[in-house]
Every structure is written in structure tokens, then in C-alpha cells.
Amino acid sequence: MVAVTAEELPPTPGPQAGVTITGLGVGESVVTVWRLSDDVREALPGYRREPMNDSSFVTDYYVPVNRPVSYEVEVISGPSGSDRVTSEPITVTSESGWLMDPLIPQSAIPVVGERRADGDIYLRSQAFASLEYQGDVSLFKIMGSNKPMALFGQRMAETGMDISVGLQSAEENTKLKRLLRSTTSLHFRPLPEWGALDLEGSMFLASAMVRQTPVNVTYGGKLTWWDLPTDTVQGPAIKVLTAAFTYGDVSILMDTYQQKQDLMAGKTYLDDLKSPLG
Amino acid sequence: MRPIDEDTLRALAGSRPADSFIVWAWRDGSLVVPEPLQVLNWSASDDAGDSVTVGQKVSLTVADPDGSLGAWRFDDPLGVGGTWLQLIYKVGGGRALNFARLRVTSNEPTEMVEWREIPEYGLEEPDSLTAPHMRMVPVTTAVVKLEAVDLTFDVDRDKLEDPESPESDATVLSEFRRLVSDYFPVVVDAGVEDVDISRLTIFEGERLQACQDLADRVSARYRMGGDGECHVYPRAVTPVQRFGPNEALVSVSRKQTLNGLYNRWIVEGKDSTTDEPVRGVVSIETGPLRYGGPHGRHQFKYTSEMITNGTQARAYAFQLRDKFLSSLAIELTLETAPWPQGQAGDRIEVACPVAAGYLVNFPGDVTSISRSGATVPGGTTLTVQCSYADVVAALGRTDWAQHLTGNMPELTWDRMPGTWGSLPAIEWDEL
Numbered sequence: 001m002v003a004v005t006a007e008e009l010p011p012t013p014g015p016q017a018g019v020t021i022t023g024l025g026v027g028e029s030v031v032t033v034w035r036l037s038d039d040v041r042e043a044l045p046g047y048r049r050e051p052m053n054d055s056s057f058v059t060d061y062y063v064p065v066n067r068p069v070s071y072e073v074e075v076i077s078g079p080s081g082s083d084r085v086t087s088e089p090i091t092v093t094s095e096s097g098w099l100m101d102p103l104i105p106q107s108a109i110p111v112v113g114e115r116r117a118d119g120d121i122y123l124r125s126q127a128f129a130s131l132e133y134q135g136d137v138s139l140f141k142i143m144g145s146n147k148p149m150a151l152f153g154q155r156m157a158e159t160g161m162d163i164s165v166g167l168q169s170a171e172e173n174t175k176l177k178r179l180l181r182s183t184t185s186l187h188f189r190p191l192p193e194w195g196a197l198d199l200e201g202s203m204f205l206a207s208a209m210v211r212q213t214p215v216n217v218t219y220g221g222k223l224t225w226w227d228l229p230t231d232t233v234q235g236p237a238i239k240v241l242t243a244a245f246t247y248g249d250v251s252i253l254m255d256t257y258q259q260k261q262d263l264m265a266g267k268t269y270l271d272d273l274k275s276p277l278g
Numbered sequence: 279m280r281p282i283d284e285d286t287l288r289a290l291a292g293s294r295p296a297d298s299f300i301v302w303a304w305r306d307g308s309l310v311v312p313e314p315l316q317v318l319n320w321s322a323s324d325d326a327g328d329s330v331t332v333g334q335k336v337s338l339t340v341a342d343p344d345g346s347l348g349a350w351r352f353d354d355p356l357g358v359g360g361t362w363l364q365l366i367y368k369v370g371g372g373r374a375l376n377f378a379r380l381r382v383t384s385n386e387p388t389e390m391v392e393w394r395e396i397p398e399y400g401l402e403e404p405d406s407l408t409a410p411h412m413r414m415v416p417v418t419t420a421v422v423k424l425e426a427v428d429l430t431f432d433v434d435r436d437k438l439e440d441p442e443s444p445e446s447d448a449t450v451l452s453e454f455r456r457l458v459s460d461y462f463p464v465v466v467d468a469g470v471e472d473v474d475i476s477r478l479t480i481f482e483g484e485r486l487q488a489c490q491d492l493a494d495r496v497s498a499r500y501r502m503g504g505d506g507e508c509h510v511y512p513r514a515v516t517p518v519q520r521f522g523p524n525e526a527l528v529s530v531s532r533k534q535t536l537n538g539l540y541n542r543w544i545v546e547g548k549d550s551t552t553d554e555p556v557r558g559v560v561s562i563e564t565g566p567l568r569y570g571g572p573h574g575r576h577q578f579k580y581t582s583e584m585i586t587n588g589t590q591a592r593a594y595a596f597q598l599r600d601k602f603l604s605s606l607a608i609e610l611t612l613e614t615a616p617w618p619q620g621q622a623g624d625r626i627e628v629a630c631p632v633a634a635g636y637l638v639n640f641p642g643d644v645t646s647i648s649r650s651g652a653t654v655p656g657g658t659t660l661t662v663q664c665s666y667a668d669v670v671a672a673l674g675r676t677d678w679a680q681h682l683t684g685n686m687p688e689l690t691w692d693r694m695p696g697t698w699g700s701l702p703a704i705e706w707d708e709l
Contacts (some may be wrong), residue, residue: 140615144522152293197406
């Protein structure tokens with residue numbers, strides 16, 4: 001009997017959810033993990049037609065915050081045939097929205113709507129000032145008719161979306177700058193309470209250009225503005241590049257392999273996936 | 279023309295959600311990519327003519343978000359080793375029609391590489407730009423440009439290793455079927471008359487050209503249908519589609535050139551017994567192209583050892599002239615709204631506005647179609663050959679006049695001629 005449970009994981013580096021899949025049966029199953037939230041059904045990046053054996057643990061680094069989320073496990077093929085099981089909804093809570101490199105979750109940076117402390121990275125007034133939805137239309141001016149025939153293309157998700165931020169902390173600025181310099185693709189998690197924008201809870205953005213304006217930094221201040229015009233894009237098809245816990249971490253933390261084995265004594269492979277340090 | 283249902287045909291006539299291509303990639307009877315390819319843009323050409331062997335060519339750019347579709351090995355998902363594409367044209371708001379099956383002939387990825395530095399404990403490369411225990415990982419996303427051609431291409435590559443001759447009870451069409459039997463089924467369209475074939479016929483070398491010759495013997499041509507079947511279709515047929523004002527036509531253009539307008543044919547040979555030269559000369563004697571008339575003199579010369587007496591030479595010159603006159607054509611270039619069911623080789627009718635102030639209906643053969651599109655389809659360009667005789671005949675007709683009847687509208691004041699004068703005085707005695 002295939003079962004799926006979802007849980008909120010400790011929010012380091014950013015909010016995360018864990019999905020435990022059990023009862024697939026012994027042998028190779030091909031599984032797609034879908035996330036359902038805000039009427040959006042989306043596959044987790046890298047988890048389309050993923051081979052699994054009996055049970056697995058999947059970390060969703062992109063979980064939308066402060067809204068109900070559930071996970072659907074679709075077994076496409078496996079020892080007990082195809083199946084479709086949905087987890088109970090969970091809500092991953094967070095005080096802030098989050099910005100990160102979609103391939104490196106360790107780069108997650110909180111973004112707030114309203115500045116309360118010096119370290120806050122806050123959205124500036126121009127952020128979300130307007131959202132644009134483009135679509136292609138092809139017109140054919142048919143001879144003899146004064147109304148062209150039109151073929152309507154699909155309306156695209158938000159383009160020209162401004163998520164410009166400001167901040168008054170040199171330390172936070174370094175983190176943000178490192179993130180923006182390392183990647184042109186961003187993952188953004190807005191809070192549901194940010195106006196009636198109806199943004200999806202988990203957005204992948206392309207930011208071709210960013211502009212840093214050190215407002216008063218050269219004469220001793222800390223205020224920096226970042227202009228971030230972005231376009232909504234599809235998420236990556238691959239998994240994240242850096243797992244939260246790697247084989248390298250194991251070899252740093254333990255002297256011998258026996259230590260690791262002792263640590264996991266009596267535990268299952270699934271336990272190891274969830275909590276490598278026992 | 280590809281088969282199309284009534285509802286889809288109606289959808290094609292008006293505004294609608296954009297049409298799109300659904301493309302599946304296959305090899306050896308199974309899908310090589312589990313989902314339809316994400317087509318970013320496409321262009322397709324379709325040609326028909328006496329010298330065209332492989333008619334349909336398609337170029338597609340597909341999205342490859344995880345870099346798995348660009349080929350390295352021949353048996354990679356979209357590698358050229360046996361991959362073929364099934365193209366289904368989805369008409370917005372209507373149903374779909376099977377467009378083509380095509381063999382992938384080239385795979386050209388354009389990869390975007392971005393780099394990430396990630397921890398890799400233990401990695402210490404000498405003289406590396408990266409710090410110890412860190413590794414630079416390239417992340418590639420790509421678009422892949424695929425070129426594909428219809429399945430007659432497979433027949434074209436498969437040469438006849440030894441000369442072959444037909445079996446004793448063979449016909450032209452049974453021989454056609456035999457030559458392509460390893461590749462696709464053959465459908466003979468209505469109007470093609472099969473004839474017997476001599477056992478002395480020898481096929482040598484080119485398999486597809488042998489097929490072309492066979493089709494030619496029954497006044498037919500071949501082309502691939504949307505389901506991977508080969509159609510042998512007759513050359514002269516009734517129009518299957520009409521383009522004109524309010525009938526999907528955007529524009530029509532034409533061009534007349536002087537090139538190749540001969541008016542005298544000279545055939546030369548050598549008498550087999552006396553070695554004296556023999557000669558046959560035939561000219562166009564009337565009309566605008568007459569020899570020595572305002573068009574001037576433009577000779578076509580043919581010399582052959584096979585011509586051995588004057589009668590032969592003259593007969594062949596006549597044959598050349600008649601062939602020239604029947605091949606005289608006016609080529610129209612039509613821009614139209616999408617016409618996915620159309621195929622090169624179809625006969626159509628073009629309603630063309632002329633300076634005289636009415637529409638003239640020209641019948642013609644579609645010799646080439648080019649289509650392209652991205653998220654929304656662009657227009658379709660058709661090249662249509664209208665025979666010179668048909669055009670001249672059509673220009674002399676006023677088709678609209680056949681609808682003139684004896685019925686007249688009611689006589690009202692606004693229909694009065696301008697010279698009628700002023701209105702009669704009205705007496706306002708009812709106030």
C-alpha cells in the first residue's frame with residue numbers, strides 16, 4: 001500500500017518540506033512527485049519519472065510558505081502497478097518571503113515586505129508596482145475582409161516583474177551580492193499576505209540584469225538598493241546541485257565507516273535518508 | 279490533401295486559439311522521449327515536381343531544459359541513428375490531423391552553460407583556478423535544432439545492389455509496392471490506372487528514382503501521407519481547395535521572365551549510312567512568341583548520334599516544341615492563412631482579382647508549400663503553377679456574369695440617374 005506523508009523540516013537554510021514515500025514494493029518503481037498548492041499542480045524539479053525502490057525521502061526546497069501544501073505521489077509503474085496517493089496538507093510557516101538560487105538551496109535569503117530591523121532585506125516601493133502578462137497573437141489580413149483573422153497564443157505568466165529590494169546592512173548585502181553574482185536564475189517565494197497579488201507561492205525567475213545602487217555607502221552609510229526586474233520561467237528539470245548532507249560531510253564527521261554503521265544500527269535506509277546522523 | 283474532419287475544417291476558417299505541433303520521437307517501435315517534444319519554433323517545406331524525390335522537409339527547434347536531448351551518441355534519444363518524428367498538427371479549437379512522419383537527419387544543440395561552485399571534499403586538482411575542496415559544475419540548458427525529412431529518404435539511400443527486373447505478372451503499381459515494401463505501405467489514390475510492365479525493364483542503382491519512373495508511367499506521382507503511408511496520386515485532378523478574397527487568401531503575386539522562352543527547335547544528327555549531317559527545324563509561327571516576330575529569335579539546339587535521318591530529326595523537334603508549349607506556365611505565389619491539410623501536388627483554384635475589375639479563377643498545381651511558426655503559426659506560402667493556356671482562357675471569362683439575372687430592384691428615388699432633374703414639387707396639404 002503506497003503511503004505518503006509530508007512534514008515541515010527545520011528552516012535551515014530556508015523553509016523546506018520533507019516527503020516520505022513508503023510501500024512502493026520491492027523492485028524498481030517509476031514515480032513522479034507533484035506538489036499541490038494554490039490550485040497549482042507542479043512536479044518537484046528532478047522528480048519526474050524518478051526511479052525508486054520501496055521507499056524514499058524527498059526534500060522539497062521550493063515549498064511555498066504560509067499556505068496549505070500537499071504532495072501527490074504518482075506511481076507510473078512499479079511492482080504493484082500504477083497508483084496515485086496524496087498526502088495530508090501541511091503548512092510551512094515563515095516570517096518572510098525567500099529568494100534563492102534554484103540549484104543551491106544553501107543560498108536562501110529572507111526578504112520581508114516591511115523593514116523592521118537593519119538586517120532586513122525589504123521590498124522597495126517599486127516592487128510589484130505592475131505585473132505584465134504577455135501573449136502572442138498572429139494576424140492574417142485576409143484579402144477582401146476588413147477584419148483580420150487571428151490565432152491566439154497562450155498568455156504567459158508574469159513578465160517584467162520587479163522584485164527590487166533595499167537593505168541597510170553590509171553583511172546582508174554581501175550575502176545578497178554573492179547570490180546575485182553567482183546566478184541569473186532565481187527562486188522566489190512571496191508571502192501570501194503581500195497584497196492581493198495572487199502570485200504563485202513558488203516562482204522561478206529569470207533575472208537578466210540586476211542593478212546595485214550603493215545609495216550612501218561611499219560616505220559611511222549602509223543603504224543599498226538593488227533593482228531586480230525579472231520574468232517568470234519554468235523551474236529546472238534537474239535536482240539541486242548541493243544536497244543538505246553529503247557523503248563528504250559523513251567522512252569529515254566520522255573517522256571510520258564503523259562509526260557511521262554504529263550510529264545507524266537498527267535503523268532503516270529511509271531513516272538514514274531522513275536523518276544521516278541518527 | 280491530408281484527410282481532415284468537418285469541425286476542424288470549420289475551425290480553420292476563423293479566429294481561434296493558436297494551432298500547435300505535437301511531436302513524438304520514436305525509434306524501433308518505442309518512444310525515445312516519454313513526453314511530446316516542446317517545440318519552440320518550426321518551419322516545414324513540401325515540394326512536388328518531376329525532379330523532386332524527397333518532398334517534405336521540416337526543421338524544428340525544441341527545448342531541452344536538462345540538456346538530455348542534444349545528441350552525442352547515435353543512439354541518444356534524438357540522435358540520427360534511426361529516430362523518427364511523428365508530427366501531429368493540432369488546430370486550435372478543432373481536432374488534430376496527422377501531419378507527417380519524418381526521419382531525423384541532424385541534431386544540433388545550442389547549449390547555454392552556467393557555472394556553480396559546489397563543495398567536493400577531497401578534490402585537490404593541481405594548478406586549478408578553483409579552491410581545494412570546491413568544484414566548478416557546469417549546468418547546461420539547451421535548445422536543439424532538428425532537421426527531418428519524410429520517409430522516402432530511407433528508400434532513397436537504399437540503393438539497388440544488383441539490377442532487378444519485374445516478375446512475369448507484375449504491373450507498374452505492384453513493382454512500385456515491391457520496391458518500397460520494406461519501408462511503408464502504399465495507397466493508390468483514385469484516378470490512377472495501373473498498366474502492365476514489360477519483363478525486360480531493368481531497374482538499376484537508384485531505388486527511389488525507379489519508383490519515380492514507375493509512377494510517371496501511370497501519369498502519377500508519389501508523396502508521403504500523415505500516417506507514414508505513401509500515396510500514389512494522379513497528376514490531373516479536380517481542385518481540392520479554393521483560395522480567394524474572403525477565402526483564406528492574404529496576397530497573390532506573380533512574375534514573368536524572358537528566360538527560356540524559345541521559339542525555334544533545331545535537332546541535329548548524323549545519317550547512319552552516309553555520315554552526312556541531318557537536321558530538323560520547327561518554329562513557333564504565330565502568336566506573341568513567333569519566330570522572327572517582336573520576341574526575336576531564340577533557338578534551342580539538340581544534337582544526338584541517335585538521330586539518323588531527317589524525318590526523325592523533324593519529329594523530335596516537333597515533340598520538343600509541343601513539350602515546351604504544354605509546359606508554359608505562370609507561377610503564382612500565394613500567402614494564405616494556415617492550410618495544414620494541403621500538400622504539394624494538390625490541385626487548387628485561385629480566385630485572383632484582376633485590373634479589369636472582377637475575379638478570375640485560375641486552376642493550378644501546388645508545387646511547393648512553406649510554412650513556419652513559433653508559439654503561434656505564421657502564414658503559409660504556396661507556389662502554384664497555372665498552365666499558360668488555362669490562364670489565358672480564364673482571363674477571357676467573366677465568371678461573375680453568369681449570375682446576372684433579369685430581376686431588377688424596386689425603382690426608388692436614390693436609384694434615379696443624376697440627369698433626372700429635381701424632385702417634383704410636393705404639396706404639403708396634409709398639415
